[in-house]
Amino acid sequence: MTATGTATIRVRLFARYAELVGRAEAAVSVSLPATVGDVVRRLRDEVPAARALPERPLAAVNLRQVKLDARVEDGDEVALLPPIAGG
Protein backbone atom coordinates (compact mmCIF):
# COMPACT_ATOMS: atom_id res chain seq x y z
CA MET A 1 0.00 0.00 0.00
CA THR A 2 1.24 3.47 -0.80
CA ALA A 3 1.38 5.97 2.04
CA THR A 4 -0.58 9.19 1.58
CA GLY A 5 -0.60 12.49 3.44
CA THR A 6 2.29 14.76 4.14
CA ALA A 7 5.82 13.75 5.06
CA THR A 8 8.43 15.84 6.82
CA ILE A 9 11.89 15.06 5.49
CA ARG A 10 15.15 16.09 7.11
CA VAL A 11 17.57 17.15 4.36
CA ARG A 12 21.29 17.23 5.08
CA LEU A 13 23.91 18.96 2.97
CA PHE A 14 27.63 18.33 3.01
CA ALA A 15 30.93 19.87 1.94
CA ARG A 16 30.55 22.16 -1.10
CA TYR A 17 26.77 21.81 -1.12
CA ALA A 18 26.54 23.06 2.47
CA GLU A 19 28.75 26.02 1.52
CA LEU A 20 26.68 26.83 -1.57
CA VAL A 21 23.40 26.81 0.34
CA GLY A 22 24.83 28.37 3.49
CA ARG A 23 23.42 25.69 5.76
CA ALA A 24 23.92 22.03 6.51
CA GLU A 25 20.37 21.05 7.20
CA ALA A 26 16.76 21.83 6.27
CA ALA A 27 13.32 20.32 6.82
CA VAL A 28 10.92 20.12 3.90
CA SER A 29 7.37 18.87 3.61
CA VAL A 30 6.21 16.82 0.63
CA SER A 31 2.91 15.22 -0.27
CA LEU A 32 3.03 11.45 -0.36
CA PRO A 33 3.74 9.46 -2.37
CA ALA A 34 7.00 11.31 -3.00
CA THR A 35 10.50 10.57 -4.26
CA VAL A 36 13.95 11.89 -3.46
CA GLY A 37 13.68 13.95 -6.65
CA ASP A 38 10.52 15.59 -5.25
CA VAL A 39 12.43 16.44 -2.07
CA VAL A 40 15.23 18.07 -4.11
CA ARG A 41 12.69 20.10 -6.10
CA ARG A 42 10.91 21.21 -2.93
CA LEU A 43 14.20 22.25 -1.34
CA ARG A 44 15.09 24.29 -4.42
CA ASP A 45 11.64 25.96 -4.28
CA GLU A 46 11.73 26.77 -0.58
CA VAL A 47 15.38 27.69 -0.08
CA PRO A 48 16.52 30.15 -2.78
CA ALA A 49 20.22 29.40 -2.29
CA ALA A 50 19.52 25.72 -2.95
CA ARG A 51 19.01 26.59 -6.64
CA ALA A 52 22.81 26.58 -6.79
CA LEU A 53 22.71 22.81 -6.27
CA PRO A 54 22.59 20.48 -9.25
CA GLU A 55 19.09 19.36 -10.22
CA ARG A 56 20.15 15.72 -10.02
CA PRO A 57 22.64 15.36 -7.17
CA LEU A 58 23.93 12.12 -5.72
CA ALA A 59 21.61 11.27 -2.83
CA ALA A 60 21.19 8.95 0.13
CA VAL A 61 18.15 8.03 2.18
CA ASN A 62 18.72 6.85 5.73
CA LEU A 63 22.47 6.32 5.12
CA ARG A 64 22.16 4.42 1.82
CA GLN A 65 22.87 5.76 -1.66
CA VAL A 66 19.70 5.74 -3.76
CA LYS A 67 18.49 6.92 -7.14
CA LEU A 68 16.34 10.03 -7.35
CA ASP A 69 13.23 7.97 -8.05
CA ALA A 70 13.50 6.21 -4.67
CA ARG A 71 10.47 6.72 -2.43
CA VAL A 72 10.65 8.70 0.81
CA GLU A 73 8.51 8.32 3.92
CA ASP A 74 7.74 10.60 6.83
CA GLY A 75 10.77 10.98 9.09
CA ASP A 76 13.34 9.94 6.47
CA GLU A 77 16.71 11.62 6.31
CA VAL A 78 17.72 12.60 2.77
CA ALA A 79 21.35 13.58 2.21
CA LEU A 80 22.60 15.37 -0.89
CA LEU A 81 26.15 14.30 -1.59
CA PRO A 82 28.72 16.17 -3.68
CA PRO A 83 30.89 13.93 -5.87
CA ILE A 84 32.66 11.55 -3.51
CA ALA A 85 36.36 12.26 -3.09
CA GLY A 86 37.52 10.09 -0.22
CA GLY A 87 40.56 7.90 0.25
Next chain:
Amino acid sequence: MMSYVTRDCLSVERLLAEVSAPERGGTCVFLGTVRNGSEGPGVTAIEYSAYEEMVEAEFGRLLADAGRRWPEARIAVRHRLGVIPSGEASIAIAAAAPHRAEAFEACRFVIEEVKRRIPVWKKELRVDGTETWVDPSGHPTARPHA
Protein backbone atom coordinates in the same frame (compact mmCIF):
# COMPACT_ATOMS: atom_id res chain seq x y z
CA MET B 1 32.42 0.63 19.66
CA MET B 2 34.98 0.45 16.90
CA SER B 3 34.84 3.32 14.42
CA TYR B 4 36.11 3.44 10.86
CA VAL B 5 37.00 7.11 11.18
CA THR B 6 39.50 8.94 13.34
CA ARG B 7 40.96 12.41 13.70
CA ASP B 8 44.29 11.04 14.91
CA CYS B 9 47.31 9.85 12.95
CA LEU B 10 46.70 6.43 11.45
CA SER B 11 48.44 3.45 13.00
CA VAL B 12 49.34 0.64 10.61
CA GLU B 13 50.46 -1.48 13.56
CA ARG B 14 46.99 -1.27 15.09
CA LEU B 15 45.35 -2.38 11.84
CA LEU B 16 47.84 -5.23 11.46
CA ALA B 17 47.01 -6.41 14.97
CA GLU B 18 43.34 -6.60 13.97
CA VAL B 19 43.92 -8.85 10.95
CA SER B 20 47.01 -10.92 11.80
CA ALA B 21 46.72 -14.61 12.59
CA PRO B 22 49.01 -17.61 12.08
CA GLU B 23 46.74 -19.08 9.39
CA ARG B 24 46.91 -15.89 7.30
CA GLY B 25 50.22 -15.99 5.47
CA GLY B 26 49.77 -12.94 3.26
CA THR B 27 49.06 -9.39 4.38
CA CYS B 28 48.65 -6.39 2.11
CA VAL B 29 48.64 -2.81 3.43
CA PHE B 30 47.50 0.22 1.46
CA LEU B 31 48.17 3.77 2.63
CA GLY B 32 46.68 6.78 0.90
CA THR B 33 48.80 9.87 1.57
CA VAL B 34 48.15 13.56 1.05
CA ARG B 35 50.21 14.79 -1.88
CA ASN B 36 51.46 18.30 -2.31
CA GLY B 37 50.64 20.00 -5.57
CA SER B 38 48.27 17.54 -7.20
CA GLU B 39 46.64 20.39 -9.18
CA GLY B 40 49.42 22.90 -8.89
CA PRO B 41 51.95 24.13 -6.35
CA GLY B 42 51.39 25.13 -2.79
CA VAL B 43 48.97 22.64 -1.25
CA THR B 44 49.94 22.50 2.41
CA ALA B 45 47.15 20.26 3.69
CA ILE B 46 43.83 18.71 2.82
CA GLU B 47 40.77 19.10 4.99
CA TYR B 48 38.67 15.93 4.96
CA SER B 49 35.00 16.06 5.91
CA ALA B 50 32.38 13.34 5.85
CA TYR B 51 28.81 12.26 6.39
CA GLU B 52 30.07 10.31 9.35
CA GLU B 53 27.00 8.23 10.17
CA MET B 54 26.88 7.03 6.56
CA VAL B 55 30.63 6.43 6.46
CA GLU B 56 30.27 4.02 9.38
CA ALA B 57 27.25 2.26 7.82
CA GLU B 58 28.77 2.08 4.34
CA PHE B 59 32.13 0.75 5.57
CA GLY B 60 30.19 -1.98 7.39
CA ARG B 61 28.39 -2.92 4.15
CA LEU B 62 31.60 -2.65 2.11
CA LEU B 63 33.53 -4.99 4.42
CA ALA B 64 30.59 -7.40 4.44
CA ASP B 65 30.73 -7.43 0.62
CA ALA B 66 34.48 -8.12 0.78
CA GLY B 67 33.87 -10.87 3.34
CA ARG B 68 31.53 -12.63 0.94
CA ARG B 69 34.10 -12.46 -1.88
CA TRP B 70 37.10 -13.47 0.23
CA PRO B 71 35.66 -15.43 3.17
CA GLU B 72 39.06 -16.34 4.60
CA ALA B 73 40.40 -12.79 4.52
CA ARG B 74 40.32 -10.33 7.40
CA ILE B 75 40.28 -6.62 6.58
CA ALA B 76 40.73 -3.54 8.75
CA VAL B 77 40.33 0.04 7.53
CA ARG B 78 40.47 3.57 8.98
CA HIS B 79 39.82 6.89 7.30
CA ARG B 80 41.28 9.97 8.91
CA LEU B 81 39.22 13.19 8.89
CA GLY B 82 40.05 16.82 9.63
CA VAL B 83 43.07 18.78 8.39
CA ILE B 84 45.81 16.40 7.25
CA PRO B 85 49.22 17.88 6.33
CA SER B 86 50.78 16.72 3.07
CA GLY B 87 52.88 13.63 3.58
CA GLU B 88 50.55 12.10 6.16
CA ALA B 89 48.12 9.26 5.51
CA SER B 90 44.39 9.82 5.09
CA ILE B 91 43.40 6.18 4.75
CA ALA B 92 44.93 2.87 5.81
CA ILE B 93 43.74 -0.58 4.81
CA ALA B 94 45.16 -3.93 5.96
CA ALA B 95 43.97 -7.17 4.36
CA ALA B 96 45.27 -10.53 5.54
CA ALA B 97 44.46 -13.87 3.94
CA PRO B 98 45.89 -17.39 3.78
CA HIS B 99 47.63 -16.53 0.48
CA ARG B 100 48.91 -13.33 -1.07
CA ALA B 101 46.55 -13.25 -4.06
CA GLU B 102 43.44 -12.85 -1.91
CA ALA B 103 45.19 -10.30 0.30
CA PHE B 104 46.12 -8.11 -2.68
CA GLU B 105 42.69 -8.50 -4.30
CA ALA B 106 40.75 -7.72 -1.12
CA CYS B 107 42.90 -4.67 -0.36
CA ARG B 108 42.49 -3.33 -3.91
CA PHE B 109 38.74 -3.96 -3.78
CA VAL B 110 38.37 -1.96 -0.58
CA ILE B 111 40.22 1.15 -1.79
CA GLU B 112 38.39 1.15 -5.13
CA GLU B 113 35.02 0.85 -3.36
CA VAL B 114 35.98 3.62 -0.94
CA LYS B 115 36.50 5.93 -3.92
CA ARG B 116 33.05 5.01 -5.22
CA ARG B 117 30.91 4.63 -2.08
CA ILE B 118 32.27 6.28 1.06
CA PRO B 119 30.89 9.83 1.49
CA VAL B 120 34.07 11.78 2.22
CA TRP B 121 35.07 15.09 0.68
CA LYS B 122 38.33 16.95 0.55
CA LYS B 123 39.31 20.55 0.30
CA GLU B 124 42.84 21.54 -0.69
CA LEU B 125 44.33 24.28 1.50
CA ARG B 126 47.02 26.31 -0.21
CA VAL B 127 49.95 28.42 0.88
CA ASP B 128 48.37 31.56 -0.67
CA GLY B 129 45.21 31.21 1.46
CA THR B 130 42.94 29.83 -1.26
CA GLU B 131 41.04 26.62 -0.85
CA THR B 132 39.59 24.27 -3.44
CA TRP B 133 37.04 21.48 -3.14
CA VAL B 134 38.40 18.44 -4.92
CA ASP B 135 35.84 17.21 -7.44
CA PRO B 136 37.06 14.03 -9.12
CA SER B 137 34.21 14.20 -11.64
CA GLY B 138 34.39 17.84 -12.67
CA HIS B 139 36.04 21.16 -12.18
CA PRO B 140 37.34 22.38 -8.84
CA THR B 141 35.92 25.61 -7.46
CA ALA B 142 38.50 27.97 -5.97
CA ARG B 143 37.46 30.40 -3.32
CA PRO B 144 39.38 32.55 -0.87
CA HIS B 145 39.46 31.93 2.84
CA ALA B 146 36.58 33.71 4.60
